Amino acid sequence: MVNELEFEKPLNQLREKINELKAFTTDSEVDLSEEIAKLEERLTRLEEDIYSSIKPWDRVQLARHPERPTALEYIEELFEDFMEMHGDRLYGDDHAIVGGIARYKGKAVTVIGHQRGKDTKENIKRNFGMPHPEGYRKALRLMKQAEKFKRPIICFIDTKGAYPGKAAEERGQSEAIARNLFEMAGLTVPVICIVIGEGGSGGALALGVGNHLHMLENSTYSVISPEGAASILWKDASLAKQAAESMKITAPDLKGMGIIDEIIPEVRGGAHRDIKTQAKAIDQVLLRSLKELSKMDEQSLVAQRYDKFQSIGEFTKETV
Amino acid sequence: MLKDIFAKKKKYATIPSEHDKNDVPEGILTKCPKCKKIIYTKEIYKNHKVCLQCGYHHSMNAAERIECLADEGSFQEFNQHLTSENPLGFPDYLEKLEKDKKKTGLNEAVVTGVCTIDGHKTVLTIMDSTFRMGSMGSVVGEKIADAVRVAEDQNLPFIIFTASGGARMQEGVLSLMQMAKTSIALKRFSDKGGLIVSVMTHPTTGGVSASFASLGDYNFAEPGALIGFAGRRIIEQTIREKLPEDFQTAEFLMEHGQLDQVISRLDMKQKLSVLLSMHEKGGESW
Ligand SMILES: [Zn+2]
Numbered sequence: 001m002v003n004e005l006e007f008e009k010p011l012n013q014l015r016e017k018i019n020e021l022k023a024f025t026t027d028s029e030v031d032l033s034e035e036i037a038k039l040e041e042r043l044t045r046l047e048e049d050i051y052s053s054i055k056p057w058d059r060v061q062l063a064r065h066p067e068r069p070t071a072l073e074y075i076e077e078l079f080e081d082f083m084e085m086h087g088d089r090l091y092g093d094d095h096a097i098v099g100g101i102a103r104y105k106g107k108a109v110t111v112i113g114h115q116r117g118k119d120t121k122e123n124i125k126r127n128f129g130m131p132h133p134e135g136y137r138k139a140l141r142l143m144k145q146a147e148k149f150k151r152p153i154i155c156f157i158d159t160k161g162a163y164p165g166k167a168a169e170e171r172g173q174s175e176a177i178a179r180n181l182f183e184m185a186g187l188t189v190p191v192i193c194i195v196i197g198e199g200g201s202g203g204a205l206a207l208g209v210g211n212h213l214h215m216l217e218n219s220t221y222s223v224i225s226p227e228g229a230a231s232i233l234w235k236d237a238s239l240a241k242q243a244a245e246s247m248k249i250t251a252p253d254l255k256g257m258g259i260i261d262e263i264i265p266e267v268r269g270g271a272h273r274d275i276k277t278q279a280k281a282i283d284q285v286l287l288r289s290l291k292e293l294s295k296m297d298e299q300s301l302v303a304q305r306y307d308k309f310q311s312i313g314e315f316t317k318e319t320v
Numbered sequence: 321m322l323k324d325i326f327a328k329k330k331k332y333a334t335i336p337s338e339h340d341k342n343d344v345p346e347g348i349l350t351k352c353p354k355c356k357k358i359i360y361t362k363e364i365y366k367n368h369k370v371c372l373q374c375g376y377h378h379s380m381n382a383a384e385r386i387e388c389l390a391d392e393g394s395f396q397e398f399n400q401h402l403t404s405e406n407p408l409g410f411p412d413y414l415e416k417l418e419k420d421k422k423k424t425g426l427n428e429a430v431v432t433g434v435c436t437i438d439g440h441k442t443v444l445t446i447m448d449s450t451f452r453m454g455s456m457g458s459v460v461g462e463k464i465a466d467a468v469r470v471a472e473d474q475n476l477p478f479i480i481f482t483a484s485g486g487a488r489m490q491e492g493v494l495s496l497m498q499m500a501k502t503s504i505a506l507k508r509f510s511d512k513g514g515l516i517v518s519v520m521t522h523p524t525t526g527g528v529s530a531s532f533a534s535l536g537d538y539n540f541a542e543p544g545a546l547i548g549f550a551g552r553r554i555i556e557q558t559i560r561e562k563l564p565e566d567f568q569t570a571e572f573l574m575e576h577g578q579l580d581q582v583i584s585r586l587d588m589k590q591k592l593s594v595l596l597s598m599h600e601k602g603g604e605s606w
Pocket of ligand 1: 352356357372376
């Protein structure tokens with residue numbers, strides 16, 4: 001099977017067996033319906049077992065699944081009249097970030113997202129969803145535009161990280177990311193950020209300073225990839241699985257730490273199994289968020305964002 | 321009146337073509353400068369002057385542009401009687417203006433007014449490169465700045481289609497200052513939340529590209545349009561290098577982050593209409 005995930009192997013083996021039996025019954029006179037029913041029951045139970053005890057490393061695999069729906073696919077499902085806008089007005093147009101204006105339930109919004117490709121050709125065009133400074137500067141330009149026209153901003157986060165390259169450094173990758181954090185803090189319109197795949201470090205956060213932050217159930221958000229962490233901490237990238245556990249990078253982990261607002265439940269087996277149903281789940285949370293935030297005035301939006309991020313961090317104060 | 325502009329124009333003029341060596345009968349047929357196909361002029365006009373074969377956008381004058389964008393009969397022109405003086409006493413300037421007035425039926429290189437696009441009311445400003453190469457002198461600057469003021473006063477969007485060789489040499493520094501005059505008008509309008517849409521058409525160069533043409537909340541261009549600040553020849557002489565074929569085309573600018581979209585003329589009205597509608601108040605709250 002193409003793109004088979006390690007933890008789904010037992011399920012696929014069982015499914016194969018059921019299919020074999022079914023094929024056998026149609027070709028012969030033997031009645032195996034009882035056996036098949038039993039196996040199907042077992043499959044259901046196994047599915048429940050596997051998907052209810054999904055491990056962090058399994059989620060990493062799901063978040064990186066090549067067929068996982070991308071920002072543009074969700075935009076297509078959730079919005080009408082999307083008009084993509086290009087360019088940072090400074091240097092280039094980064095295809096690793098898309099953005100533009102669209103209608104959500106009839107009203108105008110600005111939508112921005114990291115954009116991966118789904119095949120090699122598109123991945124090359126989109127630089128595997130790893131932005132250069134011009135991507136972040138385009139995003140900021142569109143956010144400022146949204147602010148001018150008083151439109152809410154919705155960001156879809158899905159990147160392994162900002163692109164580690166020579167040209168990116170020359171053009172100020174750090175400045176571009178920093179500028180976004182700084183400017184997003186002051187936006188006077190609602191900002192809602194949703195992690196839909198991988199939330200890779202600063203490159204993800206540069207679209208992530210929102211009033212509300214939500215994560216799809218099987219998405220991840222971390223300071224570094226599990227492979228990167230393993231090689232830095234233990235000088236061994238093969239310990240990525242272990243790092244994924246220790247680093248607390250899953251949606252339930254982040255919810256537990258009070259960093260995200262809501263976990264958006266995923267279709268069983270991952271968002272790629274059924275994008276329409278997945279989009280509906282996002283739609284519900286997005287609408288709830290917008291309803292709540294659109295009641296707030298400009299000042300309260302900025303203040304809420306300030307408070308939200310000021311409260312993050314764990315420490316003890318020693319008593320003197 | 322706009323009617324006058326139409327009246328003075330032949331209904332189907334020959335589209336000038338650089339490679340046309342009189343091998344095509346005047347008027348009835350037009351040879352596409354890009355794909356070289358010879359097509360009935362009438363057919364090209366029916367297709368908003370876009371080549372049916374290769375999509376080449378033949379240039380349009382202001383009247384044609386208004387006809388294909390504004391809802392029928394909705395365009396009301398502003399300041400149609402403003403005409404240039406000869407502030408520097410430049411030899412032959414007034415004669416040249418007179419000649420172009422006769423040739424084009426226009427008083428100057430820009431037509432400004434208000435209209436509806438699919439029912440959305442907007443200020444619409446169209447530059448016309450057939451008048452003095454669309455160059456910007458005092459009248460062009462004043463008409464554009466005044467159109468911005470109307471948009472500001474009446475709370476309307478401001479849409480401009482640019483086509484210009486740049487500054488009007490014969491008006492010297494007065495011409496240069498129109499860049500600042502128009503930009504300052506746009507800044508105040510923008511600060512009040514005004515919507516600015518710029519559509520750059522062939523050619524948009526020099527002082528026009530370095531002022532209002534680049535100041536849209538949305539900057540669009542027509543395919544293949546030449547857009548740039550300095551002329552190709554000047555750049556080549558300065559850097560002593562041959563420039564790539566696509567240098568300073570709309571597509572080149574798009575790749576370099578300067579444009580939101582390159583929009584075919586065939587989609588222009590529909591896209592502007594959607595864009596305008598998304599900037600109108602209304603819709604239930606969530
Ligand atoms: Zn052609």
